[in-house]
Amino acid sequence: MAKISWLPIPRGSHFSLSNIPFGIITTASSQSPRPAIAIGNQVLDLAVFSSNDGFSALPSIHPYISVFSQPTLNAFAALGRPVHRSVRDYLQDIFMDDTKHPQILKSNTMLQQIALFPLKDVQTHLPMQIGDYTDFYAGLNHAYNVGVMFRGAANALQPNYMHLPVGYHGRASSVVISGTPIRRPWGQILDPKVPIFTQSKKLDFELELGAFVCSANKMGEPIPINEAESFLFGFVLVNDWSSRDVQAWEYVPLGPFNSKNFGTTISAWIVLTDALEPFLGKGLENKTEIQAYLEEARDENVYDINLEVDLTTKSGTTTITRTSSLNLLWSFPQMLAHHSITGCPMQVGDLLASGTISGTEPGTQGSLLEQSQNGKEALKLQGGDERKFLEDGDMVTIRGVCGVDEDALVGFGECIGRIEPSIKL
Amino acid sequence: MAKISWLPIPRGSHFSLSNIPFGIITTASSQSPRPAIAIGNQVLDLAVFSSNDGFSALPSIHPYISVFSQPTLNAFAALGRPVHRSVRDYLQDIFMDDTKHPQILKSNTMLQQIALFPLKDVQTHLPMQIGDYTDFYAGLNHAYNVGVMFRGAANALQPNYMHLPVGYHGRASSVVISGTPIRRPWGQILDPKVPIFTQSKKLDFELELGAFVCSANKMGEPIPINEAESFLFGFVLVNDWSSRDVQAWEYVPLGPFNSKNFGTTISAWIVLTDALEPFLGKGLENKTEIQAYLEEARDENVYDINLEVDLTTKSGTTTITRTSSLNLLWSFPQMLAHHSITGCPMQVGDLLASGTISGTEPGTQGSLLEQSQNGKEALKLQGGDERKFLEDGDMVTIRGVCGVDEDALVGFGECIGRIEPSIKL
Numbered sequence: 093m094a095k096i097s098w099l100p101i102p103r104g105s106h107f108s109l110s111n112i113p114f115g116i117i118t119t120a121s122s123q124s125p126r127p128a129i130a131i132g133n134q135v136l137d138l139a140v141f142s143s144n145d146g147f148s149a150l151p152s153i154h155p156y157i158s159v160f161s162q163p164t165l166n167a168f169a170a171l172g173r174p175v176h177r178s179v180r181d182y183l184q185d186i187f188m189d190d191t192k193h194p195q196i197l198k199s200n201t202m203l204q205q206i207a208l209f210p211l212k213d214v215q216t217h218l219p220m221q222i223g224d225y226t227d228f229y230a231g232l233n234h235a236y237n238v239g240v241m242f243r244g245a246a247n248a249l250q251p252n253y254m255h256l257p258v259g260y261h262g263r264a265s266s267v268v269i270s271g272t273p274i275r276r277p278w279g280q281i282l283d284p285k286v287p288i289f290t291q292s293k294k295l296d297f298e299l300e301l302g303a304f305v306c307s308a309n310k311m312g313e314p315i316p317i318n319e320a321e322s323f324l325f326g327f328v329l330v331n332d333w334s335s336r337d338v339q340a341w342e343y344v345p346l347g348p349f350n351s352k353n354f355g356t357t358i359s360a361w362i363v364l365t366d367a368l369e370p371f372l373g374k375g376l377e378n379k380t381e382i383q384a385y386l387e388e389a390r391d392e393n394v395y396d397i398n399l400e401v402d403l404t405t406k407s408g409t410t411t412i413t414r415t416s417s418l419n420l421l422w423s424f425p426q427m428l429a430h431h432s433i434t435g436c437p438m439q440v441g442d443l444l445a446s447g448t449i450s451g452t453e454p455g456t457q458g459s460l461l462e463q464s465q466n467g468k469e470a471l472k473l474q475g476g477d478e479r480k481f482l483e484d485g486d487m488v489t490i491r492g493v494c495g496v497d498e499d500a501l502v503g504f505g506e507c508i509g510r511i512e513p514s515i516k517l
Numbered sequence: 518m519a520k521i522s523w524l525p526i527p528r529g530s531h532f533s534l535s536n537i538p539f540g541i542i543t544t545a546s547s548q549s550p551r552p553a554i555a556i557g558n559q560v561l562d563l564a565v566f567s568s569n570d571g572f573s574a575l576p577s578i579h580p581y582i583s584v585f586s587q588p589t590l591n592a593f594a595a596l597g598r599p600v601h602r603s604v605r606d607y608l609q610d611i612f613m614d615d616t617k618h619p620q621i622l623k624s625n626t627m628l629q630q631i632a633l634f635p636l637k638d639v640q641t642h643l644p645m646q647i648g649d650y651t652d653f654y655a656g657l658n659h660a661y662n663v664g665v666m667f668r669g670a671a672n673a674l675q676p677n678y679m680h681l682p683v684g685y686h687g688r689a690s691s692v693v694i695s696g697t698p699i700r701r702p703w704g705q706i707l708d709p710k711v712p713i714f715t716q717s718k719k720l721d722f723e724l725e726l727g728a729f730v731c732s733a734n735k736m737g738e739p740i741p742i743n744e745a746e747s748f749l750f751g752f753v754l755v756n757d758w759s760s761r762d763v764q765a766w767e768y769v770p771l772g773p774f775n776s777k778n779f780g781t782t783i784s785a786w787i788v789l790t791d792a793l794e795p796f797l798g799k800g801l802e803n804k805t806e807i808q809a810y811l812e813e814a815r816d817e818n819v820y821d822i823n824l825e826v827d828l829t830t831k832s833g834t835t836t837i838t839r840t841s842s843l844n845l846l847w848s849f850p851q852m853l854a855h856h857s858i859t860g861c862p863m864q865v866g867d868l869l870a871s872g873t874i875s876g877t878e879p880g881t882q883g884s885l886l887e888q889s890q891n892g893k894e895a896l897k898l899q900g901g902d903e904r905k906f907l908e909d910g911d912m913v914t915i916r917g918v919c920g921v922d923e924d925a926l927v928g929f930g931e932c933i934g935r936i937e938p939s940i941k942l
């Protein structure tokens with residue numbers, strides 16, 4: 093049964109009472125970035141809420157109340173999973189029709205007036221200060237599809253692929269909030285045998301899921317696989333924009349660099365790990381025997397998030413991808429255990445991305461590289477447009493949502509970016 | 518002619534009056550990290566110096582004087598090259614025997630007593646908060662030597678190598694200050710056909726030069742090649758510790774990851790770009806025609822730093838590498854222009870490393886991978902030890918110094934790390 097709120101929450105909202113995602117906002121009345129939660133079509137400003145005794149009935153948070161006036165969620169995240177859980181539970185109660193504490197907000201119209209804002213009127217900002225950003229490659233179907241394209245079916249997957257979560261360090265400074273325009277990059281590409289300098293002609297998106305780290309391990313000390321989930325604050329949608337022509341020329345032998353570092357977009361609202369817990373399922377099967385440091389006690393370790401990608405061109409909007417985040421070979425705890433097995437120090441605010449999530453059928457693939465077969469076949473779009481790769485002005489919108497009860501969805505909202513023409517050089 | 522100081526500076530000191538490198542220190546009397554310069558066998562505590570009117574004769578710095586009480590040099594770096602220059606010039610004058618301002622420090626024994634500490638008594642800390650760390654691969658001889666080893670002489674260099682500064686994003690959180698112990702990492706390696714989980718058996722060092730960024734470009738706007746030098750605050754020595762067996766198994770197709778993220782050591786004192794200016798020379802010749810965005814107006818764009826690596830084992834200390842940082846195909850301005858050509862936002866505090874610097878002769882190579890031919894030939898060391906790769910307890914010391922006048926050296930001091938045994942798992 094869906095929880096019932098005194099606040100009107102539209103059916104189908106990503107931000108039901110079952111969710112309570114955290115973000116950073118500014119408003120017309122205050123340009124200071126500060127924490128908030130999204131609920132229905134509203135946001136609750138946690139800086140205003142906390143400084144007006146909103147947390148008076150949750151004494152355990154009082155020593156840490158300053159986390160709600162910080163410009164990022166790092167300090168809140170660093171308090172750890174049990175604290176996130178108690179704050180989320182408390183805020184759920186505050187918005188319940190049968191709340192134990194009606195005086196705090198339900199019957200406190202003065203506080204409602206200063207602490208609740210329409211979602212459409214707030215500006216969202218990067219929710220965390222990101223120390224390091226790592227992009228994995230755990231989407232088996234994507235890795236396979238791309239491998240077939242470049243090496244044939246027999247050698248599609250590299251020998252290491254089933255043994256370890258392949259990943260690479262990304263560019264943290266290039267991570268931007270949903271809505272930020274993405275400029276088409278310049279770069280070197282092969283045309284066809286000699287390198288030329290040009291605007292990228294194969295600009296692509298990648299549909300990914302991201303996780304923020306909320307605890308640090310000591311340098312030199314790996315995070316054990318069965319403790320790794322407690323290091324995960326929450327999740328966002330990720331669009332790992334990719335320049336395929338730049339990537340093809342640059343990536344041997346040290347991996348993608350310029351093809352990825354011009355921008356990576358994340359959705360604004362961090363869905364807490366606890367909110368996703370009910371949606372755990374089995375990821376893709378791995379028949380390979382894996383090393384003990386990667387073996388999780390539990391069987392269901394990957395989230396079942398319904399993912400969609402819309403491509404908007406001048407001619408209209410087409411949903412070009414529908415898939416599930418179950419299409420991962422490795423879980424986030426496995427990624428974290430592998431990342432730190434060397435003793436690599438993970439820090440509060442680090443972002444891990446899953447790698448491109450694709451299904452196996454047409455219309456389930458999380459990149460244009462796969463959908464257009466590297467530019468061989470054009471996608472037919474609403475209104476008559478066709479696309480092999482992204483053109484200037486195109487907008488990519490990723491959505492993700494868990495659940496079937498329209499009154500109890502746990503969703504991410506949208507992760508949006510529009511392509512701007514290259515800068516004149 | 519060497520500049521003469523009223524402070525006794527030993528002949529052969531890396532920290533002559535011609536240098537004035539900046540770092541972050543704590544002392545027994547104060548555990549607050551704060552800026553300092555190294556001079557001879559002493560350091561000048563800039564927090565104490567500035568709060569006792571040490572900068573009274575440099576009015577232009579007064580609006581920014583708080584940068585000298587910060588726990589990192591980021592705020593000072595962000596003031597820009599002209600300010601670094603004026604502060605360095607001023608501090609040089611303060612220590613000159615014929616200083617224009619003797620009352621500030623030369624004849625102010627009270628301030629000398631509270632602001633000067635013996636170098637051996639201070640603890641150094643990471644000088645910058647590092648946002649992103651990028652490791653390039655600009656050491657042509659290293660790339661060639663390694664390529665010959667794995668692919669033969671005909672295919673030693675990848676097709677892109679002479680066309681662009683190959684690089685990859687590294688792990689910023691793993692960068693540590695000289696002296697920090699480095700734990701031998703665990704990881705997956707091929708043995709010989711199936712992956713096993715083990716302590717790395719091929720632990721190596723990499724001799725590199727690093728640069729810190731002091732200005733930010735706007736996202737989407739490349740840094741023009743001939744402005745790039747003004748984005749470089751200064752330089753440090755870098756040891757990019759590498760696990761060769763982990764690297765060999767993991768690195769296809771997305772590049773090195775766990776093989777590098779367990780630790781990267783930098784030297785403590787940042788030698789300002791201005792201090793290195795007199796030591797510019799020609800790097801390695803590139804006969805390939807390069808794209809205009811990489812073409813520098815000047816011909817001499819690489820520093821001539823004499824580099825040495827000592828390997829200390831139980832049996833003694835052996836200098837195993839002697840080379841020059843002229844052994845680079847690409848300059849740091851070229852790396853920065855390439856890094857940002859996509860619009861990648863560079864930020865104050867970013868660290869760029871050169872890639873391994875090797876000469877062409879035996880005894881000039883900047884890694885054990887090259888010196889032992891990937892473990893085929895053991896190096897003979899002082900006192901009878903032999904090494905193919907690093908063993909537990911081994912210590913690697915990198916030194917770098919410019920110039921021949923023993924009274925006017927511009928040096929980096931040392932970049933040191935000792936290998937600790939793997940953690941028990």
Ligand SMILES: [Ca+2]
Nearest residue numbers: 227298332447
């Ligand atoms: Ca990706």
Ligand SMILES: [Ca+2]
Nearest residue numbers: 652723757872
């Ligand atoms: Ca390196």
Ligand SMILES: [Mg+2]
Nearest residue numbers: 332352355356
């Ligand atoms: Mg990206």
Ligand SMILES: [Mg+2]
Nearest residue numbers: 757777780781
């Ligand atoms: Mg390293």
Ligand code: NI
Nearest residue numbers: 518519922925
């Ligand atoms: Ni002289």
